[in-house]
Amino acid sequence: MPNLPKDELEVIFLSLVGVVAGIFLFWTGFRELKAKRIIQNTPTSKINTGAVGTNVEVKGRVIAEKDKMVRAPISGKPCALYHIEIQKWKRDRRSGFNRNRSFINMGERRGWQRGRWVTVAKYFSDDGFYIDDDSGANAMVLVEGATVNRNGGTSDYECSSNEFSTMDPELYQSLDQNKKKIRSFKLKDSAWLLSTDYRFREWCFAPGEQLYVLGHAGSNLKVKRPKKAGVKFFLKAKEAIRKNKELQKRFDANKDGKLDYYELERGAQLLAEKLSAKYSKEKLEELASKTKMVFKKENGYPFIISNRHEEDLVSNIGTWATVKIWGGPILTVASVAYLCSYYLK
CATH class of the missing domain: 1.20.20 (F1FO ATP Synthase)
Incomplete structure (x- = not known):
């Protein structure tokens, strides 16, 4: 060649x-x-009368226990589940016309650079949640693979890849816990010369929020019981922070070079928490007994979750x-x- x-x-x-x-x-x-x-x-159905095994459209509110909600890592809001989208700033190599023949760049401007944000990875804080429409039954929504079409603002956090170690501890911990879901993104500091800008965008699913769900409704319900992060695990987490300088740096909120009592306790709590433990054992058993259908990604079927009105969607x-x-x-x-x-x- x-x-x-x-x-x-x-x-x-x-x-x-x-x-x-x-x-x-x-x-x-x-x-x-x-x-x-x-x-x-597709007409809107009630959960207790929806036809399992087909496309089903329902509207219901998110069920969550107040003492089992997760804390969104960017906004700090308590929620039933949060969604993080990781975007990378891609600088355009050309802007305007090249030899009067190239395309006009229509991207955003960031400082002196022109380019755009490109999504490189996304994840949810856990597998999903339950919704209830007051029909006497509820539905489980397993969010992996769903198209999320939300109305409302986001909470954003921007950081360069050479500053990941100084990132907000809660966001860092969330990214670290979900690293298997975001293999296309590496939470590792880069050299200053190779630094890239990233934007982390957060959406929250609030308890009681009304949601529209369209997807394949299955009946193969397999409930996983929540794992509790007990005292033993909490103590192990605390010991891990004491022995690991990177963890100490991550949870050093005031950046004074050392962990005080409250910073250590907060760091151990973050490590010990299991974000998927949204429901107590008793609540999970109650929900499972009333669950009529399970929404999850199936090939050949659309899977949409939205807080918009149907006409707007x-x-x-x-x-x-x-x-x-x-x-x-x-x-x-x-x-x-x-x-x-x-x-x-």
């Missing part, structure tokens, strides 16, 4: 990225349009589907045209 000039390789690469991105947008647009039609054609999905269906082919054609114009100039 002949050695191509650097500019030519860059043109080919950017064009191929544009073509692939355009095809992907077109495909996801049709998938979202299909989801929109399913929402419109349909409008939101429809708008983005239209943008992708039309924008995908435009991006693909523009990328091919860009490549052709480079060689025909």
Whole structure:
């Protein structure tokens, strides 16, 4: 293969990225349009009468015990479950026109850089929650793989990759506990010259919050009993902090170089807590006895969780589907045209 000039390789690469991105947008647009039609054609059911084994649409409130709620790591709010999205700042290599033939960059501006935030990983604090619609039954929602379409603001935390060790302790602990779910992101300090900016975005599911859920409703209920972080585990966590300098640095809230009593206690509590222990044994048994269906990701079925009204949700999905269906082919054609114009100039 002949050695191509650097500019030519860059043109080919950017064009191929544009073509692939355009095809992907077109495909996801049709998938979202299909989801929109399913929402419109699926009537809202009561949990106790929904047809298990098919697409089911329900509306209910999140069930949570006050003394079993988790603490969201960024906002500090008590909630039934939180969702963290990890975004990386991707700086655009070009801005404006190149040789009067390149595309105009439409990204955000961050300081002197122009670029955009790209999602690299996401996770939920635990497996899911229960919802109740006052029909005499409840449903378990296992959130992994769901499309979350929320209305409302987020809590954000920004940090450079060379400063992860100075990150807020609660967020650091949350990321560390869920590292198996976010293998595409490494919680490790980088060198200053190789530093990258990250944004951590948090959504909370509040107790009693009204949610819309559409997905495949199964009946294969297998309840895991919560594990309690007892005194023995708490003491082990405290001992681990005493022996580990990195943990001491992480939980040193006032950054004075040493852990006082309260910082040590708080750090041990964070290590000892099991975020999935949202329900007491008694409450879990009560919920399990009334659970009619289980929502979870199934291939070939849409799985959507939203706090929007159905009309607002349909409008939101429809708008983005239209943008992708039309924008995908435009991006693909523009990328091919860009490549052709480079060689025909």
